Amino acid sequence: MKFIRKPFGYEPVITKEDLKKDNKKIVEKASDWRGVLSRIWKLVDEQRFLLIVVLLLVVVSSALALLGPYIIGVMIDQYISKSIFAGLVNMIGILIIVYVFLSVTMYLQNYWMIGISQQTIYRLRTGLFDHLQKLPVTFFDKRQHGELMSRMTNDIENVSQTLNTSFIQVFSSILTLVGTTGVMLLLSPLLTAITLIIVPFMYFAMRWITRRTSKLFKEQQQAVGALNGMIEETISGQRIVKAFSQESRMLEEFSVKSERLKKTGFWALTYSGFIPKVMNLLNNISFTLVAAAGGILAYYDQVTIGEIVIFTEYARQFTRPLNDLANQFNTVLSAIAGAERVFAIIDEPAELDQAEENKDYKLKGNVTFEDVTFRYNKDDESPTIEQVSFHVEAGKTAALVGATGAGKTTIMQLLARFYEVNEGTILIDDIPMDKLPRQTLRSQTAFVLQDPFLFEMTVKENIRYGKLNATDEEVLHAAKEANAHEFIMKLPNGYDTILTADGGEISQGQKQLLSIARALVADPAILLLDEATSSIDTVTELKIQEALERLMEGRTSFVIAHRLNTVRKADLVFVMENGKLVESGSQEELLQKQGRYYGMLTNSKI
Incomplete structure (x- = not known):
């Protein structure tokens, strides 16, 4: 040009x-x-x-x-x-x-x-x-x-x-x-x-x-x-x-x-x-x-x-x-x-959801991957994840670790059923995922993303977005559990303060606390967490860690781990490499093996 x-x-x-x-x-x-x-x-x-x-x-x-x-x-x-x-x-x-x-x-x-x-x-x-x-x-x-x-x-x-x-x-x-x-x-x-x-x-x-x-x-x-x-x-x-x-x-x-x-x-x-x-x-x-x-x-x-x-x-x-x-x-x-x-x-085809049964099923949170292979584009020669198999019992926390592009986020996307697997099966409580209506699955799954998104509405309504029929008392309780109540009360109109597009007037850490409160009010069975504590001051980071621990208690949690502290508190650690699950087990088991996970800790890559 x-x-x-x-x-x-x-x-x-x-x-x-x-x-x-x-x-x-x-x-x-x-x-x-x-x-x-x-x-x-x-x-x-x-x-x-x-x-x-x-x-x-x-x-x-x-x-x-x-x-x-x-x-x-x-x-x-x-x-x-x-x-x-x-x-x-x-x-x-x-x-x-x-x-x-x-x-x-x-x-x-x-x-x-x-x-x-x-x-x-x-x-x-x-x-x-x-x-x-x-x-x-x-x-x-x-x-x-x-x-x-x-x-x-x-x-x-x-x-x-x-x-x-x-x-x-x-x-x-x-x-x-x-x-x-x-x-x-x-x-x-x-x-x-x-x-x-x-x-x-x-x-x-x-x-x-x-x-x-x-x-x-x-x-x-x-x-x-x-x-x-x-x-x-x-x-x-x-x-x-x-x-x-x-x-x-x-x-x-x-x-x-x-x-x-x-x-x-x-x-x-x-x-x-x-x-x-x-x-x-x-x-x-x-x-x-x-x-x-x-x-x-x-x-x-x-x-x-x-x-x-x-x-x-x-x-x-x-x-x-x-x-x-x-x-x-x-x-x-x-x-x-x-x-x-x-x-x-x-005329674009909508998400297919032929599951008619299990509409009112209450998830326990048992998650199983059986030889799951997935490609974002069907024409790709190399799959994004390949032959991934694991089992996480209800209420347990699994940390996903590995280099960028290893397939951690893809596992999260598949758990949310944003994409359909190409090969293999994902089971929730021993029920194939495609037998669970998306509404049933997603209404009992909550996300805390690395870059939380807030809507142009009041603080109260942003928290209530996790559960639209939540009462004001439930919203208030969730905010307190998420350590967000203190800063909310300092806003001009408290819970009725209208946030601008994506919450431009509050800090990244405060956005994250509201995101955790939104997940708490939803009371989900499964949590998908992309832990976002980087570039946040120490005091706010401690508040977020404390809120996350409350959020994860008693729930099946998958965490993309960026902090050693999170990995140590996880019941299971899955080490991903080039789309494959190369190691899995508890923290103690993997340290005893002195394999890839041990090497990552030694080289301070977590």
């Missing part, structure tokens, strides 16, 4: 090769218009009766719009041209009533259509969010969170705008077009033929434009998603960006993706902007031809002045729906591209 110097810095020069490389990152299926529209129509099913009423109002308003010019023509021929004013006032009154009713029907159809569209979008948005909760962890591993957020917001908003405005306009335009053509044929087949001269030009012009805009609007949606994904990653990882002084590189990457969006957006809007210009030109040409031909026919007494007035109005009403249809076509294209991206997520 090349950069050119600008007055305020450097700007990337995007080539076709750069765009092709960027486009390869996003895999899109070919547009299925009928399929997408059919699925949107199914979402409207609950309000189909109201939609039919709206469509009937559109028919009425289209008929009234056609009736108005006809009344004007009759007034000119029957009253004004003959200087008869006796009935003119009545005709004016009728015309006013027609346009009042036209306004009322248009208001009602727009009002009800907004309600229909918002209910439809509500169902679409809720369906997407609901499905996101059912997708496996592997789905989120492979996608940028910002790109997913773009589908949840930008793409659905495009569909919303189209349903709000374009649906009625398209249907009304078609009715107006058909009705106007029929009336014009009745008035003057010759003038109708002259009006229709512009239709082939409109068709080929629209075809030339929309063939380009359909592709460009899809690329624009892709570019928005990619840019949002990059922005979300950068903001979430801002500390890392600053720690490694990567601001310039992130700016360059942002400039590339922003430039891609600018280019696709520029050409999409440029081509779509041709539509009103072309349509206005053709409208004016049509009006000129009709006026000229009508004048000639009137000169030879073939038509009346009133008929010419009626016809010129209908000629404008004929070209206006064509113009509206052409303009709305781009909006519909953008909405279909957005809806297709939303349905692509909804």
Whole structure:
């Protein structure tokens, strides 16, 4: 990629090769218009009766719009041209009533259509969010969170705008077009033929434009998603960006993706902007031809002045729906591209959970691995863990030790059933894990991660997240057991203090104490702990260790050990190396063997 110097810095020069490389990152299926529209129509099913009423109002308003010019023509021929004013006032009154009713029907159809569209979008948005909760962890591993957020917001908003405005306009335009053509044929087949001269030009012009805009609007949606994904990653990882002084590189990457969006957006809007210009030109040409031909026919007494007035109005009403249809076509294209991206997520297979039995089973906490082998990618030659077998009795603590990449975290992920094993079996209380519903397993399993995550809600609600029906007394007890009560009471509003995103106003150690309190209030049978006491002051570390000991008491615990103190208090130690379990046993047994674990202690690697 090349950069050119600008007055305020450097700007990337995007080539076709750069765009092709960027486009390869996003895999899109070919547009299925009928399929997408059919699925949107199914979402409207609950309000189909109201939609039919709206469509009937559109028919009425289209008929009234056609009736108005006809009344004007009759007034000119029957009253004004003959200087008869006796009935003119009545005709004016009728015309006013027609346009009042036209306004009322248009208001009602727009009002009800907004309600229909918002209910439809509500169902679409809720369906997407609901499905996101059912997708496996592997789905989120492979996608940028910002790109997913773009589908949840930008793409659905495009569909919303189209349903709000374009649906009625398209249907009304078609009715107006058909009705106007029929009336014009009745008035003057010759003038109708002259009006229709512009239709082939409109068709080929629209075809030339929309063939380009359909592709460009899809690329624009892709570019928005990619840019949002990059922005979300950068903001979430801002500390890392600053720690490694990567601001310039992130700016360059942002400039590339922003430039891609600018280019696709520029050409999409440029081509779509041709539509009103072309349509206005053709409208004016049509009006000129009709006026000229009508004048000639009137000169030879073939038509009346009133008929010419009626016809010129209908000629404008004929070209206006064509113009509206052409303009709305781009909006519909953008909405279909957005809806297709939303349905692509909804069509992703959810986590399979065929276990129907054991829904109310109370876990004891006996855990057994039998020759478990797992690969994150099925095509990987080397498995992440291979032929791992062990047994941990209920209430015991097992420490996982080993170098980075040895497979410790993978064992935790499999215990939480975030991933399915490729080979072997995991048994919980002698029940194969796939025979336990995920909800049953996870509701009785708690996590204390190395980097605890807090939500933007009160301290009380963050703790209660481990058990949503926990009482205030249970929350308070859990906080005290976790050694968190003291610092919570020092916060501005105590337990009702609202934490910002990820608890930015409290320390890492305090976050960890809240995470332990959250696990305590859940009262789980199995604990998965990634002990996080590094980079924490000594006093807080002691509080965390004390809280962890209370949390682990009487529960089956798996601990990724980073501290010798934790390992010494574990009932079992599992030594992982290159995805294999190379040693296991109690602390005393492994020290007597003087194997790998003994060597790790001797070299102070724990």
